[in-house]
Amino acid sequence: MASTDIQSLDGNIQDLTLGRDHATQGPHNVVSTSSKVPVPPPGQTLTGKQEHYLKREMISAQVVYEISELASTTALQRFGAPFRSEFGEVAPVDSDLPLLRYIFVHHVRNFPFLDQAREKEFWQDKLQVFLESFAGKHISSSEDRLEETKRRKLAIKAQKLVELMMVSGIPTASGYEERIRFSELEVVDRGANEQGLLVNAPEGNSINGWDVNVAGVRTTSVKRTVRYHQHAEFLIRVKQAGKPDVYVGRRYGEFSKLHKRLRTELPGRLLAPLPRKNKNHTTSMFLGAGGDDDASSVSSVSTQATGPDDGGSFRHLMGRGHSRSASTQSPSPRASGDFTREKVVLYREDQRVSLRAFLRTFLQNPQIAESKAMQDFLTDRPVKINEEELNDIERRKTMDEKRMEEQRRFYEIARERARELDIYMERFRRDIVERNGLTKLFQEIKDKEKIADLSVEYQKFAEWLRIEVAATIYHVFLSEENSPELLAQAKRIHSMIPYAALKQVIRFANPAAVMSGVLDLFLAQPFGTRSLAQRIFGLALNDGIKSFQKSIDSLVLKIDDPILCEKLKRFCNADEDSKNELRSEAAAEKIDLIVVILRSERFAPDLTPQQIGTVFNAYVAWTNAVENVDEEMKRGAQLFAYLKQLLKMYTRQRDKAQMLSVIEEPVTLHLFRDLFTIFYEPLVRVYKSANVYNSITDFASFAEDMFSVLTTAQRQDVSADPNQTVQSFIDLCARHQDNFYKFVHEVHIHDNGLFTKLMGWLEGILEFLRHGPNGGKLDMNALFQGAVDVGNIDKQTAIAEIDALIKWQEERKKWHQDKTRQKMAADSAVPANGGLTPPGSATFRSSDFGLNEADVADLQDDEDSDEDEDDEQDDADPIAGERKRRAKQADRLRRSAGEPVKPDVKELTGMKEGFLAMLRMVLAG
Template sequence: MQEALPPDPAFPNGGEGGNAPPPAGQILTGRQEHYLKRELIARQVRDEITELNSPTALQRFGSPFRSEYGEVAPVDSELPILRHIFVHHVRNFPFLDQAREKEFWQDKLQVFLESFANKHVSSSEDRLEETKRRKLARKCEKLVELMMVSGVPTASGYEERIQFSEMEVVERGANDKGLLVNMPEGHAINGWDVNVAAVRVTSIKRTVRYHPHAEFLIRVNQEGKEGIHVGRRYGEFVKLHRRLRTEFPGKNLPPLPRKNKSSTSSWFSSADDDNSSVSSVSTQGTSLPDDSGQTLAPGGHQRSVSRSSMRSSKSPRVSTDVSRETVLYREEQRVSLRAFLRTLLQNKRIAESKAMEEFLIAGPIKLNEEEMIDVQKRKEMDAARIEEQRKFYEIARQRAAELDVYMENFRRDIVESNGLTKLFAEIREKSSIAELSPQYQKFAEWLRIEVAATLYHLFLAEDNSPELFAQAKRIHGLVPYTLLKNVIRIANPAAVMSGVLDLFLAQPFGSRSLLQRIFSLTLNDSIKDFQKSIASLTAKVEDSTLSQKLKSFADADEVIKNEIREEAAAEDVDIIVAILRSELLSPELTTEQIGKVFNGWVAWNHAVDNVDLEMQQGAQWFAHMKQLLKLYTRQRDKAMMLSIVEEPATLQLFRDLFTIFYEPLVRVYKSANVYSSITDFAVFADDAIGVIESAQRQDASADPNQTVQAFIDVCARHEANFYKFIHEVHLHDNGLFQSLMSWIEEILDFLRKGPQGGKLDMNALFQGAVGVGQIDKDVALAEINSLIKWHEDRKRWHLNKTRQKMAAEGTANESIPGTATFKGSDFGLDEGDLEDLTISDEGSDASDEDEEDEELDDPIAVERRRRTKKQDQLRRTAGEPVKPEVQEILKLTDPFVVMLRYVLAE
């Protein structure tokens, strides 16, 4: 009997498809078919990608690679999935389709890849850390699995996935995440709710005179504690940034916003605000305003007062006043510093650091009445800014929604067979947007609104928008567009790159090329640096025999390494212990040496698991041993890479790859007169800067329709030049873009229709195995149902986790104005499969967070952090359903792979 799955409102089908009886003559339901197919494909993909590490993998791949076993037919390939992807989606890529089978694929690429595989460069297991190759392999594995599961259908036609939909999506009518992150209150990040709430002026005496300085008042809330305010000058933000760089060496920190002394004008209508402004000015006595409009009282007492407020105070107050212009001192700097702090706090380790804690809570202050008024003004300014953003997005969304009918027609045209080819053929034929078909003109109109919304979001809507806009404006002012245009116009890129290739790749009289010498010099320097560190650690270990044995392991054959790794895993001991006591490596150790190693291992575990200093000496000694092994491993990696660089095939492969990809682009570049578009871009940048500056000067009460229209108009003024550039490139592409579109459509055809070799008959596979007694029917069905239950529980767990995260962060939809034009199903990717990929990616990305180079840290602290990170990962995945172990259905692997070969071997 199949297990009944409980209904859930988030799963509209509630397991009914899994419990519905199978069609006549079949054993498996549509849902059982799918998840059996998915499990077997996932395991096959993982095995094939792992097999690529073998030096002989390409020989068993089939054409175009040579093989010692003779010609490998597609139905005999041991890597059917990767062979299919390579033959149909890699080899026929428009640039690579001209590469010759023997000269490029066999004599260069195959030689290079086999040489690399034979070097056995260290893996994540060797170095106790995630390598980039490991992460890339994991991503590729999931993408290939998605492609095969979605693209290869089952024969019955009843295949069904578990569907889940978000039931509590909050439509806010704006980019909610961006708006709520900018809210002044109630946005806690890793335990800190921080807002740069106001700005005051302090007076510091230097020699004779008092000098005014801006001080940013930061409101800090921590859970379970009373909120406080602290005052920090810009220089203290600079010191925080420097201290974090010292505390977290090698970590990418957000850049500190540049000093910005500009003020912002706004209008407020509060009567109390008028009273307070007049009162604060009228009691100042002989105070004098500084250049920024701030007023300093004698003795250094500071007040934040606008020039307009002082002018108004000279005349009698009129009770009918309903609004007053107020200059908010250093307002742009305030919001950019708030963005800077909140970006820093998003990193958990930085949020928990001593530097951040001292910056946020040291020296709390009490705000006076005038400062409280300034806080309220800034809060009103934040509210006005957020309301303006809401209105902008709402108006832009309404305008985009008017185009929904046309966008649906456009989507249908693209999704249909050869839709992309038809689109680019029209771009090639029509010289202006006005000549395009109506649906393509509407797409251009929709795109205009999207680009306008993106410009507004980047340069006006965010806390860090002033800083980003200032950087963009600065870069634009520095670029010599006219000179750049003339250089590109006159230069012959083909001749230039040909000369560069000859300069770097030429091998006079058979000697090494310049490029090889550069790589060799760099790698040799790295090897020497490692040797210095190794010599230092060897001296600390004080036992040359132990050091030599670790080096023997680093240089040993992969078979010996694997045997020692398996022994360490089986006996649950550290790899260092397994290496040093192994008889497979020389030299052999004495009983006293082995005892010292065991004692060091025990001390190491004790020191890592406990913060106290017991057994510190033995732990440090064992830590030096672990570092020494890592350095020997990395030194060997560099030596292997050096030997690859020295091989002639590597140099020839580099030259061929460069030529294959560069020459077609050069032809397009020359025939399309790309240089003329440089002036067009410069004019667009000037125009956009003017519109953004005008929007910045507008009052918060300005008509949002005018703001929206201004950004749309700037895009409309330059879309003709942009289209001209695209048209010219496609008109003179010599068939390159048409080939690219054909290549993309071949992939889409596979995803939508499946391979030409047929479909996977999972019921026939299952029935055949049951008929010959290969598997136990009831046990196999129970395992399939347990996998279905696991997938459903996992989706429900992810849904609940997402809801909780959105509730904690106050976020909802993150769509910018307009609507989602395309869906995964338009391209043959099932939404359920995409959801599974999303869940897997989130779990993988969570384990990759906050990685940095920690080589110079205390090894015990590094190991402690590594274990803490592992515990954090376990906490993040707390409650995640555990995948059930399956054994019976794995007996179907061999016949399934045979069927898969025939399906994929067209």
């Protein structure tokens, strides 16, 4: 987005007022950066900072409770209307889940599609029945690590977002609320954006211990029967800390073998595809000896040398991701003043750069970087480089540097053009963030038939969008290392789509009728039998159940003790209360759940003393074998490893069976049909009345024009005027903007009020974030002044606990700041854009939408502290898998070393009921 001097000034002003919660909360609502002891305002018990962090702590605890309660079968009954309840009518002030109830009533139920759903038929008889049935199945995740990890991440994400929404949205009554903020954090952020290293730089790009560059290409001759055949061999320069640089030569087929080996070595890991073979080569001009200051410049001619192995296609040098190739050199000196030019054929250059991107993408994953396949590929059979190959490597290095410089020039020019629109963009931002700004924007689109008829601010916004879209097209299809592959794929797909036939199908077909017939076909239950959809889902689930059964049978044979296997199976099929008791017992005694299950008398048959001894010995051997004791202990631990795998297989088989039972229930099909009707049919009506089929031709025309501009840009000399390159992409967008606007305009004038409702729904959320729930505010001082009953609480101790929380938050921010700086210093790789910012900087800020920047920063700090873990796969060797898991735990401990520990709060916990009563009143207003 456009960055501007005006916005920079606005940002500096914002820096001074970042701690303010809402603009309406009074002049004292500023950030305290002084080290003096804060004094509460007159008539108040708490300072502004104490108010905020008490509110945040109490809301956070309530959010955690409510999110966890969603797994209960009675959760919806405690919501109140529109759900039925066995407890009678639940009033808003009596809701056990006030935060989630408020979000549901104000931001879910009134969603433009769902607002027409009937209370009894949809919410009670279908959705509530389905969700309560699903919760009652107790789909297990305790032993299924992969599923548990995903659910845990989803729950934590939901918890943080709800907490952010409520903390930012509900203001305090005093208007003195303050946040902690460190201006130094901005310096860190700026440093990250201004870092000069590029991921596409030929040197100095270490990724997980490997600094790799596909530096050159040479030809090798291989004898087949009688004749010699020439092949391209890519020269890979490999650097590792503390080791000398080495070069290895790899043919394209060896890259393919690496891909296959990684699939075998890391089963279940999603791997990036191997770039297609590309045999094109490019002729470029290098300045020879006797040149001037520009002697190091590189340019590609407007034609491309073709050989028997290429398609004669054109390539370019404009952009980081486009390379030329090879080791063959055709000197053709040409006098020009006091210097000469050499014509050089760069052999397989596009392929070289694509393969470099391929390798560096793989090395981003630590597990792949440490794999045996990658180790062998990068270190086996090193080669010696001769003088001709060194010259080729130097030419390609110069090409890489020139491409990066040209990309910088492109973005600088694009930024300059965007900067001219800054004053208009600032006006546009203010129009949008004011009350009903989104509604005004879409009403303008609805009323005006052409972009030229829009108001000045909106026309300038369209001009700014042209620059943004132009830069995006350039970035995706020209400047990335994998851009040649993406462009080739896009052209192939474009050539295969029958646009004319597709237009006629969309024009005359009735999608609503077609989909209704398809639903009838799949969901009909003739004579009460299972529907086709149920049979299809059931077939897939039954295949999964049978697959698990084969694994179970194999493990049972290996364990060779039917009693042990039977106890594990009965545990998996037991009621949830019994399972939870044993899980709690295992956690309390800090022993494995397997031991607790097998020794328990809850599940018949009971074990003999000899069997109990065998299990305990196996558990001890398992623990020791993981620590690499000796081979004999490892063999003894194999029994326990089989038992752990068997429990996991039983658990997953039961989950499949429970999901099958959910599919078999009639309410599932009825709910699916209703959801389709609610969401699909209104959109179909809009698209039919707006004649969307005409846009198919417009899109085909745009794609054809875009590929033409891209081809022209590829042919241009790398030293051509970047202004012309920028303008060509902006002109591309300008030629088709009216067709796009016509599509948007037609959709809006035939929306039957749908988009107006959507904008109203969005503005309802923004209104809550900016002003709170109908003006309601939390009086945090009332908890300490007797206005709210909080029971027998020591108020001084409670205030001391609040101060401890504030100190913890300050220390945590400092720790996170130091950690970020260390990471930047140690990690030479930067984001995929190579440290280059897009043509503009952010036009909108979170404060424009009612989200306090300090609260958003706190949420980001929390997410960074919990770095995502890779989904774990079932290991063929459970002992090796356990070692990996322990290594990950040790790594997590290392990363979190020095992180401040949250202080215990006891008195604040006792204030929960009083705070909850006040929160209910505020949200029910």
